[in-house]
Amino acid sequence: xxxxxxxxxxxxxxxxxxxxxxxxxxxxxxxxxxxxxxxxxxxxxxxxxxxxxxxxxxxxxxxxxxxxxxxxxxxxxxxxxxxxxxxxxxxxxxxxxxxxxxxxxxxxxxxxxxxxxxxxxxxxxxxxxxxxxxxxxxxxxxxxxxxxxxxxxxxxxxxxxxxxxxxxxxxxxxxxxxxxxxxxxxxxxxxxxxxxxxxxxxxxxxxxxxxxxxxxxxxxxxxxxxxxxxxxxxxxxxxxxxxxxxxxxxxxxxxxxxxxxxxxxxxxxxxxxxxxxxxxxxxxxxxxxxxxxxxxxxxxxxxxxxxxxxxxxxxxxxxxxxxxxxxxxxxxxxxxxxxxxxxxxxxxxxxxxxxxxxxxxxxxxxxxxxxxxxxxxxxxxxxxxxxxxxxxxxxxxxxxxxxxxxxxxxxxxxxxxxxxxxxxxxxxxxxxxxxxxxxxxxxxxxxxxxxxxxxxxxxxxxxxxxxxxxxxxxxxxxxxxxxxxxxxxxxxxxxxxxxxxxxxxxxxxxxxxxxxxxxxxxxxxxxxxxxxxxxx
Numbered sequence: 001x002x003x004x005x006x007x008x009x010x011x012x013x014x015x016x017x018x019x020x021x022x023x024x025x026x027x028x029x030x031x032x033x034x035x036x037x038x039x040x041x042x043x044x045x046x047x048x049x050x051x052x053x054x055x056x057x058x059x060x061x062x063x064x065x066x067x068x069x070x071x072x073x074x075x076x077x078x079x080x081x082x083x084x085x086x087x088x089x090x091x092x093x094x095x096x097x098x099x100x101x102x103x104x105x106x107x108x109x110x111x112x113x114x115x116x117x118x119x120x121x122x123x124x125x126x127x128x129x130x131x132x133x134x135x136x137x138x139x140x141x142x143x144x145x146x147x148x149x150x151x152x153x154x155x156x157x158x159x160x161x162x163x164x165x166x167x168x169x170x171x172x173x174x175x176x177x178x179x180x181x182x183x184x185x186x187x188x189x190x191x192x193x194x195x196x197x198x199x200x201x202x203x204x205x206x207x208x209x210x211x212x213x214x215x216x217x218x219x220x221x222x223x224x225x226x227x228x229x230x231x232x233x234x235x236x237x238x239x240x241x242x243x244x245x246x247x248x249x250x251x252x253x254x255x256x257x258x259x260x261x262x263x264x265x266x267x268x269x270x271x272x273x274x275x276x277x278x279x280x281x282x283x284x285x286x287x288x289x290x291x292x293x294x295x296x297x298x299x300x301x302x303x304x305x306x307x308x309x310x311x312x313x314x315x316x317x318x319x320x321x322x323x324x325x326x327x328x329x330x331x332x333x334x335x336x337x338x339x340x341x342x343x344x345x346x347x348x349x350x351x352x353x354x355x356x357x358x359x360x361x362x363x364x365x366x367x368x369x370x371x372x373x374x375x376x377x378x379x380x381x382x383x384x385x386x387x388x389x390x391x392x393x394x395x396x397x398x399x400x401x402x403x404x405x406x407x408x409x410x411x412x413x414x415x416x417x418x419x420x421x422x423x424x425x426x427x428x429x430x431x432x433x434x435x436x437x438x439x440x441x442x443x444x445x446x447x448x449x450x451x452x453x454x455x456x457x458x459x460x461x462x463x464x465x466x467x468x469x470x471x472x473x474x475x476x477x478x479x480x481x482x483x484x485x486x487x488x489x490x491x492x493x494x495x496x497x498x499x500x501x502x503x504x505x506x507x508x509x510x511x512x513x514x515x516x517x518x519x520x521x522x523x524x525x526x527x528x529x530x531x532x533x534x535x536x
Contacts, residue, residue, distance in 0.1 A: 001079050003052040021056040023074045024048050031164050031523070034157040076110040083117040107134040111143075142530050149528060166523035179526045184516040190366060192335035194358040196264050198365075198400045200225070200328070206376055206402050213379075213426055214254045214407040221402075224258060226326045231262030233324035234317065238293050238310045240266040241331065243338050247291040247307075249273040249282070249300055251410040252386060255314060257395055259295055260340075267331040268293075269338035269355075274387035275300045281351070285343055289353055335359035342389045344483050356389075360486040361396065367513045368393070369401045371477065371491065372430055372452045376402040379449075381423060381431040383408040390432060390456065393487045397430070420444035432479070434458045442471050450474050456481075456488065460506040462499055469496040480508035489515050 005011075005018035025048075026041050065073045089096040112132040119125045129150075133143045149170045156168050171179070207222035219227070232240075240246055246263045248270050250256045263270040271291050273282060283305035286294065292309035301313045314321075333339075339358045343351045374380065380398040382405050384390035398405035406426040412418035416437070423431070423445060432454035433441065452475040453468065460478045468476055476496065481489035492509025511517040518526055519533040527533040 001081075003049070005053070007053050020052060020054075021075075021078075022048055022052050023056075023059070024079075028165060031166050033162045033164050034168070035161040037165065038161075072109060078109040078112040080112065080114045081117065082115065107132050110134050110137055111146075145528065145530060166521075166525060169525075170528055171526065175528065176526065179518070179529075184511060184518075186511050186513050186515055188513045190363060190514070192359045193362050194264075194333045194335055194337075195339055195362050195365075195396060195400070196261070196333055196358075198362050199261065202400065202402045209376055209402060210404045211399060212254055212257055212405050212407060214252070215409050217254045219254060219258075224261065224399075227258045228261035228265055229326050229328050230321050230324040231258060232265035232329045234321045235262060235266040235268065235293065235312075236329060236331070238312065240268040240293060242267045242333065244268040244293070245271050245289055245291040245338070245341060247271045247273055247286060247289065247294045248386075249275050249294065249296045249304060250386065251275055251297075251299070252382065252391075252407050253297075253410070254407065255297070256386065256407070257399070257405065259314070260395070261399075263295075264333065264339060264358075265329055265331075267329070267333050267337065269340050271341045271343075271353075272386045272391070274385045275303070276385075277387065279303075279305055285351075285353075289341060333358055335362070340392065342392075342483050343387065354389075354483045356486050361392065362400065363514050364486045364488065364512075365393070365396045365400050368397055368454075368488070371493075371512075372454075372475070374398075374401040374403055374430055378403040378429045379406050379427050380404070381406050381408065381426075381428045383413070383419065383431070383433075385413075389483050389487045394432060403430075416440040416444045420446075423448065423450070430454075432456055435460045435464055438464055438468065442467060448472055448474075452477070454479055455506075462502045462504060462506055465494055465496070465506060466499055469499065478506045478509060485515070488512060490517065 001022055001024060003020050003022050005020040011018060024045055026037075027044065028037060032040065060073050063074070067073055110133070114130045114132070116128045116130075117125060118128060129147070131143050131147060152170055152172075153168055157163060203221040203225040207225075208220050210218050211221040211224045212219045235246065240263065244267070246266075246268045248256070248259050248263065250259065260270050260272070271285070271289055273285060275282075275296075277285075286305065286307055293312060294304070294307045294309060295312045295314065296304060298313055298315045301311070304311075335358050337358055338355055339361045341353045341355050343353050345351065368374075374397060378398070378401070380394055380403055382391060382394035382398070384394060395405050395407075397403070404426070406422065406428055408419060408422055412422060420441065422428075427449045429449055429451050430453075431450060434457040435455055436458060438453075438455070450472060453472075454477050456479040465476055468474070473496075476494040478492040478494060479488040479490070481487055489512065490508045490510060491512050492507050494506060518536045519531075520536050521527050521531075521533050524536075
């Protein structure tokens, strides 16, 4: 705030501008009552006024904060209160009146709140307010909302000054309805189902269609169904069943989907483990999950940490599995049963096991399949690490849509030229890639059969989408979602013709079907439009 700067009696009668800038801090910690917050702020401000004669420039010099030409060093918001009576100037025959000057129309702070204390003819005192704002940071609608919020806050606390901060409601009724209901009206009439039931429908519908391709190997839907059923019967003999966790440590190969589907057909849930993980991480996942069955291949059997349960090495059990019935097991998973557990990367701490149900996975896949109109004419690239939920997105999007899943050979994981060759050879039409891979793929894919690209895992720049639009006239969709929300939670279909209306990055979009999004404050209350919060 600004202060008069005339504490010395010697300055009282001098002509000149002695104003100084005083930095104030308001401590809102502890969720105080508003009455207590006012007391706290009053005391802090009175303490600060004891030092109002310290020149602001000297304070900046001593504190030496990071300097920028774009903002003030110690405070970005100015508050001014004009509570003096209007001055009059009487000079005999000369009439004087004020003329306001707007110096170059430049905002001196990010935000300036100026209040004028005034009284009407009945002596009723009021405050009039004006907000000045930097137009490179705020637009008029945002600042108008700020003024409305401030007015509403004052009305609320005037009625109930002992209300705690988290109970002050800044939302109008129509705003609350918009945030909680209108923008989250995503419910569908999709019946709950299981991944196995959805796959079996496709296997009956297109038994001879190619379900999987990996290099020069492939399996039809009927062959995949047959092999998965036999494995499911074998797993049941080992103790698999409803919500039993089966760890699967395998590389991307034609056998991997057989195992994952077989686990689900046994009523169990799979825990996919990337064999490239460090031994310590493998051991931690197996120990914490307590999976009683571990499925792997001969390639990795000797490299795995010790495991207390049953170890199933596919090559060693091949003959026993082949003797099992080719019919589906009688056990029937429920939509609320577990389908898989994925361990997070640990970027926010110790990796956590996230449990996903059949209904959660099948709903997510049905939504994405409908969004991209995936059908039996499509080939979906499966290139993500088997330990990431993105691989489940890629694999089941194909298998639950009657399409073909093209599993990228493990040796091609980081080889862009190899990836491009696989895409060209298999005729990949739908793929999901992190933005960091797309520039290289734009150059490598000379004759793309792609018709839809999904971006996920990183922020997608508008510049990159513009490059895609110039090279490939295809659909582009930006996805966002944490593992806990079943792969994706939001979707933004990019309008290639309207890229000039976007900022530097593509938005994460709106909630997908059967998903609700809320932006909440630290007290888990919805924040108004334009106010930062956490996404739930």
